[in-house]
Amino acid sequence: MTTSRPRAVIAGAGAVCGLGRNPDAMLAAIVAGRSAIGAIGGWDTGDWRVTIAAEITDFNARELVDDRKLHKFIRRTDFFGIYAGDRAAAEAGFDAHRVSLDSAAAATFADRSGCYVGSGGGAFENQYDYLPLLAEAHGELPAFGAKLAETVNPMWLLRTLPNNVLCHVGIRNRLKGSNACITNHSVGGSLAVIEAAEALAQGEADRALAIGHETPIEPQNVLYYDRCGLLAADALRPFDQARSGSVFGEGAGALALETPASLASRGGVARGEVLGGGHVCEAKGLLAIRDDGDGTARAIELALADAGLDRGDVAMIVAHGNGTPQSDASEARAILRVFGTTCPPVTAFKWAIGHLIAAAGIVEATIALAALRAKVVPGIATLTELDPACAGLPVSRETRTVAGDIALVLCRGFAGTDAALVVRALGS
Amino acid sequence: MTGRRRVAITGIGLVTPVGNDAASTWRAVCAGTSGAAPIASFDASGFPTRIAAEVKGFDPAVITAPNKLVKYANRSHRFALAAAEEAMRDAAIAPTPGDSERWGCAVGTGMMGVAFGDLAALQRHSAQAGELDAHALLDDDTAADPVAFCRSQSTAGVALLTRRFGIRGYATSVHTACASGGQALGTALKLIRRGAADRVLAGGFDSMVNPVGLAGFCLLSAVSSDNDTPERASRPFDATRNGFVLGEGAGFLVLEEWSSARARGAHVYAELAGDGNSLSSYRITDSPPDGDGPIQSMRAALADAGAHPEDIDYINAHGTSTGMNDRSESAAIRAVFGGDANRVSVSSTKSTMGHLIAAAGAVEIAICALAIERATMPVNANYRVPDPDCDLNLVVGEARRQPVRMTLSNSFGFGGSNSCVALRHPDHVDAP
Numbered sequence: 001m002t003t004s005r006p007r008a009v010i011a012g013a014g015a016v017c018g019l020g021r022n023p024d025a026m027l028a029a030i031v032a033g034r035s036a037i038g039a040i041g042g043w044d045t046g047d048w049r050v051t052i053a054a055e056i057t058d059f060n061a062r063e064l065v066d067d068r069k070l071h072k073f074i075r076r077t078d079f080f081g082i083y084a085g086d087r088a089a090a091e092a093g094f095d096a097h098r099v100s101l102d103s104a105a106a107a108t109f110a111d112r113s114g115c116y117v118g119s120g121g122g123a124f125e126n127q128y129d130y131l132p133l134l135a136e137a138h139g140e141l142p143a144f145g146a147k148l149a150e151t152v153n154p155m156w157l158l159r160t161l162p163n164n165v166l167c168h169v170g171i172r173n174r175l176k177g178s179n180a181c182i183t184n185h186s187v188g189g190s191l192a193v194i195e196a197a198e199a200l201a202q203g204e205a206d207r208a209l210a211i212g213h214e215t216p217i218e219p220q221n222v223l224y225y226d227r228c229g230l231l232a233a234d235a236l237r238p239f240d241q242a243r244s245g246s247v248f249g250e251g252a253g254a255l256a257l258e259t260p261a262s263l264a265s266r267g268g269v270a271r272g273e274v275l276g277g278g279h280v281c282e283a284k285g286l287l288a289i290r291d292d293g294d295g296t297a298r299a300i301e302l303a304l305a306d307a308g309l310d311r312g313d314v315a316m317i318v319a320h321g322n323g324t325p326q327s328d329a330s331e332a333r334a335i336l337r338v339f340g341t342t343c344p345p346v347t348a349f350k351w352a353i354g355h356l357i358a359a360a361g362i363v364e365a366t367i368a369l370a371a372l373r374a375k376v377v378p379g380i381a382t383l384t385e386l387d388p389a390c391a392g393l394p395v396s397r398e399t400r401t402v403a404g405d406i407a408l409v410l411c412r413g414f415a416g417t418d419a420a421l422v423v424r425a426l427g428s
Numbered sequence: 429m430t431g432r433r434r435v436a437i438t439g440i441g442l443v444t445p446v447g448n449d450a451a452s453t454w455r456a457v458c459a460g461t462s463g464a465a466p467i468a469s470f471d472a473s474g475f476p477t478r479i480a481a482e483v484k485g486f487d488p489a490v491i492t493a494p495n496k497l498v499k500y501a502n503r504s505h506r507f508a509l510a511a512a513e514e515a516m517r518d519a520a521i522a523p524t525p526g527d528s529e530r531w532g533c534a535v536g537t538g539m540m541g542v543a544f545g546d547l548a549a550l551q552r553h554s555a556q557a558g559e560l561d562a563h564a565l566l567d568d569d570t571a572a573d574p575v576a577f578c579r580s581q582s583t584a585g586v587a588l589l590t591r592r593f594g595i596r597g598y599a600t601s602v603h604t605a606c607a608s609g610g611q612a613l614g615t616a617l618k619l620i621r622r623g624a625a626d627r628v629l630a631g632g633f634d635s636m637v638n639p640v641g642l643a644g645f646c647l648l649s650a651v652s653s654d655n656d657t658p659e660r661a662s663r664p665f666d667a668t669r670n671g672f673v674l675g676e677g678a679g680f681l682v683l684e685e686w687s688s689a690r691a692r693g694a695h696v697y698a699e700l701a702g703d704g705n706s707l708s709s710y711r712i713t714d715s716p717p718d719g720d721g722p723i724q725s726m727r728a729a730l731a732d733a734g735a736h737p738e739d740i741d742y743i744n745a746h747g748t749s750t751g752m753n754d755r756s757e758s759a760a761i762r763a764v765f766g767g768d769a770n771r772v773s774v775s776s777t778k779s780t781m782g783h784l785i786a787a788a789g790a791v792e793i794a795i796c797a798l799a800i801e802r803a804t805m806p807v808n809a810n811y812r813v814p815d816p817d818c819d820l821n822l823v824v825g826e827a828r829r830q831p832v833r834m835t836l837s838n839s840f841g842f843g844g845s846n847s848c849v850a851l852r853h854p855d856h857v858d859a860p
Contacts, residue, residue, distance in 0.1 A: 145474025
């Protein structure tokens with residue numbers, strides 16, 4: 001086995017999606033073959049082609065974010081992001097340690113604590129607060145301007161900031177160091193992990209939260225994705241011959257990262273490591289991707305090189321596996337191109353949790369860590385017949401055992417972007 | 429610092445309210461020519477604020493990208509494509525099939541994806557009573573238009589740019605409100621430093637000069653309503669300041685690993701020398717009155733650049749012309765520079781260009797590079813009445829001609845993200 005120096009240790013994790021409010025609960029459901037995908041409850045989909053998604057059906061504002069004053073200033077997606085971030089920070093014990101310090105040391109602790117968030121950016125529903133005003137003004141701009149103050153929530157702009165989670169998780173957890181809000185579609189959460197780990201490796205911070213959050217289950221969004229041929233009407237079947245598209249999910253994931261020295265100095269517990277990451281784009285435009293898997297293959301190779309690992313060190317691959325015909329076929333090609341005939345077990349989670357867009361990569365990383373700890377490669381319950389275009393890809397319906405503690409987590413997004421993360425679980 | 433890869437700025441492109449390229453923008457920010465005027469792009473007569481700094485006379489024909497690509501570009505993406513083309517042309521380099529994987533792209537993007545026209549059309553068809561009717565959406569032309577969908581995505585800008593130039597390495601979009609452009613440049617700096625890329629096209633673009641964007645700022649009382657004197661409305665650090673002037677545009681820079689830029693004989697404007705990045709974690713709208721947050725970002729940028737306050741000759745301030753920002757920023761500069769604050773020259777080019785929101789940081793970093801190259805510090809226009817809370821060595825009256833060894837560029841965003849980027853004169857890199 002190759003030796004590698006971790007970019008960062010993982011001191012805590014948090015996640016919420018349709019399958020539960022922590023990674024272990026999600027793993028248990030996936031291993032049991034249970035999916036969160038069901039009928040969309042958000043609006044009447046009676047005459048819609050796509051009527052399914054993996055919604056969070058037990059949304060409880062106070063259980064997610066205890067500060068009620070905050071509720072009117074944040075959106076549904078922000079609730080999830082704040083919840084996951086808070087959970088990861090709490091599991092890491094950041095706050096418990098900070099309050100034990102004297103005021104000067106606590107201030108330094110805050111200044112050396114960063115936060116990196118992958119966020120959905122500007123979503124359609126952000127503008128819906130203006131629909132009543134547009135209706136009232138009959139589309140006439142002078143009336144629109146004149147009635148503005150009496151019709152629209154004065155906090156509209158602040159409620160819809162893409163960087164809301166970064167702001168509020170920062171305030172709630174006294175994070176005052178280096179930060180970013182990454183609005184890069186599906187790779188956002190994975191890039192938050194890569195950038196947070198790099199910030200620690202380069203000495204910009206001693207600890208940092210990485211978070212990804214998104215709520216894409218919204219009428220206009222569902223319709224557009226469907227009309228672009230990206231959504232399935234019945235189920236998400238990664239790599240299956242009968243796959244017909246993806247299914248939206250919603251939620252958030254977070255990892256609390258720390259330098260080994262900082263963790264040791266406060267007696268914290270290492271639950272895992274971020275060993276490396278890679279990110280590239282295919283330069284094909286807004287939605288297009290290459291059939292040969294060029295971007296995914298290069299991202300994997302960069303991540304392995306960054307981690308200082310050989311292909312043989314990877315015990316499990318969590319594929320993007322979004323269930324669209326072109327993405328899965330090109331992803332299988334890329335994985336087989338890099339790993340050849342000695343490919344470790346491959347699995348995917350979106351069949352059960354849906355596609356969480358900006359949250360996808362990081363939520364799946366938290367589930368991957370839970371799976372490594374439980375020594376299982378969860379099966380893909382919707383896989384019936386492997387697509388010949390994916391022949392040779394070692395995927396299975398059944399749960400398998402995992403022969404190691406390192407996982408590769410893949411993620412792909414609009415703009416032809418591909419991200420790969422290499423993580424190790426500790427303390428199984 | 430030894431052994432660390434350095435980053436050269438070798439290309440600049442700008443589309444701003446005071447000029448549709450870098451040369452005309454530079455002339456205007458030095459002359460103090462305001463880009464603010466009554467809003468011309470829509471009927472703002474009912475709004476409390478009816479002025480903005482709009483890009484004027486922009487001809488999309490300057491974009492040489494194929495039409496099938498440009499049709500996916502909204503107004504801000506077009507600014508981005510034009511500014512990026514100018515920057516690449518200026519740097520006289522472009523990705524080749526052999527090195528395209530080593531090129532990255534990092535952009536600060538605006539928060540508004542949906543064009544106002546698309547929202548209004550959606551309302552007319554599918555929200556006639558003011559509430560979205562999901563059933564009506566099914567035969568709504570706007571909801572069936574894949575081009576409208578693509579334009580609305582937060583990744584549309586980076587997708588168009590990477591496609592246009594064939595960039596196949598690390599490509600990312602960031603949004604931290606008004607700090608976005610600065611954070612994009614900081615991200616790009618780190619990509620080159622850590623070896624993830626050798627060259628990066630980096631910048632920011634935004635246009636919120638539309639009914640919804642202007643409304644958002646009017647509701648917060650953040651914009652000046654000096655509707656009768658638009659050219660005087662943005663007056664950073666002046667005691668009578670009463671809000672910012674909304675601008676729009678794009679700024680792009682070509683960044684290259686230092687030794688390879690030198691090896692190819694590229695013209696180097698400046699070194700992108702350091703990035704400092706902090707969170708105020710105070711309140712979502714308010715700046716800490718004592719400058720906490722911006723203080724850490726400025727100190728971090730200095731440390732990252734291996735510099736000290738005495739090395740800095742010019743600060744391009746965030747200087748929005750709001751009461752709170754300018755007071756907080758002045759306190760931060762005083763805290764970081766101490767007695768040296770009397771020496772270091774400060775100006776806010778938002779006094780002429782207005783506030784370009786997600787593009788502001790990138791445009792202002794480009795202005796800093798030009799200040800170093802041309803040994804000239806742009807003027808803080810419209811300054812008349814001193815504010816004791818903003819006791820800085822402001823560049824007032826006219827631009828200041830003086831050698832500039834190093835600059836800082838501040839950008840602070842709603843939500844508390846603070847970006848400070850340090851630039852250094854190339855002579856002080858090659859012969860430090």
